Amino acid sequence: MDLEQHDELCLGARVEVTETRREKNGTEEHWRKLFPNIKDCTVVIVRPPLEQLKHWGVAGRGKQKRTPNLRAGWDQTLAPKLHNRERRSASFVKRVRIQANLFLEDELERPHSRLRLAHCTGVTSDSTNFEDNDGNCQPKMDHSYCLQGDVQDTPDSSSQQQDTRLQICCEDRGRDGNTRLPRPHRGASLCPGDCLGFPPEEKKNIPSMVGGAQWVLRRSQLKKGSDEEDEDFKMKTGTGMVEPAAGEPLRNKRRQACGLCTACLRKDCGDCIYCRDMRKFGGPSTKRQKCVHRRCLVVHPKKDLKMEVTDSPKPREETATAATRTLPLHLSRWRRWRENVERKEFCSSVKKSGKMWGSKMIKLEHPRVGNKAMNEEEEQEEGTDKAQQVMKKQTETKGELSEDQSEAGMDEEEEEEGTEPMQLNLTLNGSHLSSALVLDSALSSLSGLSGLLHQGGQFLHLSTGLTFMPPAVTPAVVILEPKEEEDLVAVELYGRSSAAEGPMRERAVPREEELFLEGVSEKGKYFDMEVQLTNPNQETLTLSPPTPSDITTAKVANDVMGRGCDATTCDTTCDRPESLPVSWGSYNLVGGAVSPGDFGGCGLLHLLELLRRIVLPAHWVGVLADGPEVQLLQCSRLSAMTDTIVHIRPNLCFYITVQNLLLPDSHRVHQDYTHTVSHLSQLVSLLLDLESLTVCKSLKVQFPTSLQVPSFDCHLLVAPSCITCLPCLLEEDEEEEEEGNEEEDD
DNA sequence: AAATCCGGTTAC
DNA sequence: GTAACCGGATTT
Numbered sequence: 001m002d003l004e005q006h007d008e009l010c011l012g013a014r015v016e017v018t019e020t021r022r023e024k025n026g027t028e029e030h031w032r033k034l035f036p037n038i039k040d041c042t043v044v045i046v047r048p049p050l051e052q053l054k055h056w057g058v059a060g061r062g063k064q065k066r067t068p069n070l071r072a073g074w075d076q077t078l079a080p081k082l083h084n085r086e087r088r089s090a091s092f093v094k095r096v097r098i099q100a101n102l103f104l105e106d107e108l109e110r111p112h113s114r115l116r117l118a119h120c121t122g123v124t125s126d127s128t129n130f131e132d133n134d135g136n137c138q139p140k141m142d143h144s145y146c147l148q149g150d151v152q153d154t155p156d157s158s159s160q161q162q163d164t165r166l167q168i169c170c171e172d173r174g175r176d177g178n179t180r181l182p183r184p185h186r187g188a189s190l191c192p193g194d195c196l197g198f199p200p201e202e203k204k205n206i207p208s209m210v211g212g213a214q215w216v217l218r219r220s221q222l223k224k225g226s227d228e229e230d231e232d233f234k235m236k237t238g239t240g241m242v243e244p245a246a247g248e249p250l251r252n253k254r255r256q257a258c259g260l261c262t263a264c265l266r267k268d269c270g271d272c273i274y275c276r277d278m279r280k281f282g283g284p285s286t287k288r289q290k291c292v293h294r295r296c297l298v299v300h301p302k303k304d305l306k307m308e309v310t311d312s313p314k315p316r317e318e319t320a321t322a323a324t325r326t327l328p329l330h331l332s333r334w335r336r337w338r339e340n341v342e343r344k345e346f347c348s349s350v351k352k353s354g355k356m357w358g359s360k361m362i363k364l365e366h367p368r369v370g371n372k373a374m375n376e377e378e379e380q381e382e383g384t385d386k387a388q389q390v391m392k393k394q395t396e397t398k399g400e401l402s403e404d405q406s407e408a409g410m411d412e413e414e415e416e417e418g419t420e421p422m423q424l425n426l427t428l429n430g431s432h433l434s435s436a437l438v439l440d441s442a443l444s445s446l447s448g449l450s451g452l453l454h455q456g457g458q459f460l461h462l463s464t465g466l467t468f469m470p471p472a473v474t475p476a477v478v479i480l481e482p483k484e485e486e487d488l489v490a491v492e493l494y495g496r497s498s499a500a501e502g503p504m505r506e507r508a509v510p511r512e513e514e515l516f517l518e519g520v521s522e523k524g525k526y527f528d529m530e531v532q533l534t535n536p537n538q539e540t541l542t543l544s545p546p547t548p549s550d551i552t553t554a555k556v557a558n559d560v561m562g563r564g565c566d567a568t569t570c571d572t573t574c575d576r577p578e579s580l581p582v583s584w585g586s587y588n589l590v591g592g593a594v595s596p597g598d599f600g601g602c603g604l605l606h607l608l609e610l611l612r613r614i615v616l617p618a619h620w621v622g623v624l625a626d627g628p629e630v631q632l633l634q635c636s637r638l639s640a641m642t643d644t645i646v647h648i649r650p651n652l653c654f655y656i657t658v659q660n661l662l663l664p665d666s667h668r669v670h671q672d673y674t675h676t677v678s679h680l681s682q683l684v685s686l687l688l689d690l691e692s693l694t695v696c697k698s699l700k701v702q703f704p705t706s707l708q709v710p711s712f713d714c715h716l717l718v719a720p721s722c723i724t725c726l727p728c729l730l731e732e733d734e735e736e737e738e739e740g741n742e743e744e745d746d
Numbered sequence: 747a748a749a750t751c752c753g754g755t756t757a758c
Numbered sequence: 759g760t761a762a763c764c765g766g767a768t769t770t
Contacts, residue, residue, distance in 0.1 A: 257751095279749075286763065290751055 257296035261638070269293045603650055604630050614680050617687040632687060640694040644717070646686065654683075656690070658716040659699055667715060669693070693717040698728040 257264045268275045268291040275291045277283035607630050611622040619636035630648040634641035643659040656663040656670075663669065673686050696718050698711065715725035724732065 274751090285749090288749095288751060288764065289762095 257294075259296075261297040263294055263297045266291070266294050603652070604628050604648070607648060607652065610680055615684055617684060617691055620687050632683075634687075634691075639691065640720075641687075641690050643695065643699075644690055646683075646690075658695060661699070661714070661716055663716050664713070667717065669717065690717065692719075694720045694723070696728055697724040698732070 259265075268278070268281075270276075270281055270291075272292040274287050274289040275281050275283075277285060277287040277289070279285050604624060608622055608624060611630070611632075616622070616632070619634055619639060621633050621635055623631050623633060625631045625647075627647075628650060632646035632648070634644055636642065645657050646654055647657065648654045656667075669686065669689055672689065673682065694717070696714050696716055698714060699716060711725075711727040711731040713727035715727065718725045
């Protein structure tokens, strides 16, 4: 483990957060310079079985206080174990372990226990925050973990929880796959935003929160409330929605365009109704709206899209984050969607799932999830009667749900001992891709990628860097909060109970596979995702004892792969596609004496499992593809790497294609990683490195009229400043010359 | 002071 | 439910 310093935050449900902080003398600028690409973060939430916890000696530690409610779990901070001290960090993974059931409902049957990550300034400073002897986890007890550096670690800072619940975990990995950030020093502030040196502009649009059995990816929303509350809230959170730069006055009641999307970068068209309304275009200034083409794709993700691509289920361009909408509309849509899905889609899904998961097919409906999602909203829109009405309706609906819901509400002991964690991966990073879009775009991307989806019994496996194992074994509907003004998209999880499954499942059954069944909801697209639950007992390999030093992906990789090698020396015969030239290189990702025979599909599944647990750069997903191979895909259409795929063969060698063209062996990326890429963290670095590149212009959208084609020697990926690679540039010049000569001849 | 444009309100 | 309007916060 390369952690020079480690801190853990063990929150109510035994949440442990590993964080990287600055060097003593470091500054934000320092780190920003060192790692300009750092934007992402990942929280890995795993829920080890009770046996494992006991084995780890979690129960009964001196500093640990066990609240009467298991849900509250532990609150502790463990001293880090530090190992290698390298200069910089290339990767960083947070791991959060949920010990017990996080849910508890109040009199309105609303779950108000929420797992949040909080920063704590002291080793045990938070140890009392979860001491809620009445068994309730009051909002003020919630822990928020946020990027904002000015958030105080005060249990009663409820205002900060309005938006700073958007816990951001910073994936402080540098571009250099071999380097590691120096570990922070204990006792210093643990605020991740602070520690990572995120400039304010990096802190905004922080997308996610952790909540019980769900991830809600959304953009926070200004809280409706008294001015006083609002002011307090703003002062603490910087409005959440818009993080004002230092010295910049706080904006009130205004969202702000991201300033980065293509729309924001446009100029007024001068032709739209709003432009014509502007005084500068001679208009009366009655409409007072910004140019329709300049509407931020982040802040206004859908309105324009509805007008422009109303028949497309997929957004034209992904928006940066799951944004909010006002509660009533949101909830009503949510309700409608939920009812619709329940009524129309679930039965068929259950049928299919039942075949896969055995006799005890459970409707993976977890009302608490939905309730909780609304509970979150309600907090933001506190006092909204409408919300509560809807909430109540939801809870009433709960009673109509399948009997298995009672299992969802099984007592904690039962749950603790008998549950299998489910795992859902969602993107959690500062790039604001809504989880819904992750799926959407992933699938849409996949659909264009040689039929990865539904491919001859293959399963699509999404891995986007954030792993969450909800505490409940019973089925759960993971409500993915939609982007603002976007149709709801959700993923339903279907799983089997541990009772039906048994703790020691045969390995012959793939452990973590997900089948996405595409469907159409009332107003949009959704996907049913069947998740084969991970047996916690089989997690022991990866869920090493909660020592922070074990969190590195390399360690996990080696653990899972059953190798303890240092992974810097690898002499593996790479298994390249037959169609590829022999000269093309592929490179080993996980070091050690790996023989190709060691990694069949099972090895790839292991790899997928690992990929789901480590941080992947924004919008990269890992899928199992024909070959077999694992493919890492960039789902974001805003990314230049949309058409780039990192193929990982069963022997863990990899190669890269861009628009189905193989990246030249001589490419810098390969040179950089030929010998140094030795474990998964460096794979992540590779992805980050790819993100720093752009596709050669000749490869980009080629209009029918365009005569430009990539040269034979096209580099495919070039530095953004280059636009076009040299071979293509030369070829282009030659063509222009020829054209010029032809014109002269004419 | 003017321009911008967000977000609440009103009209349809 | 949506579009248009416009007050007013914020920026230039």
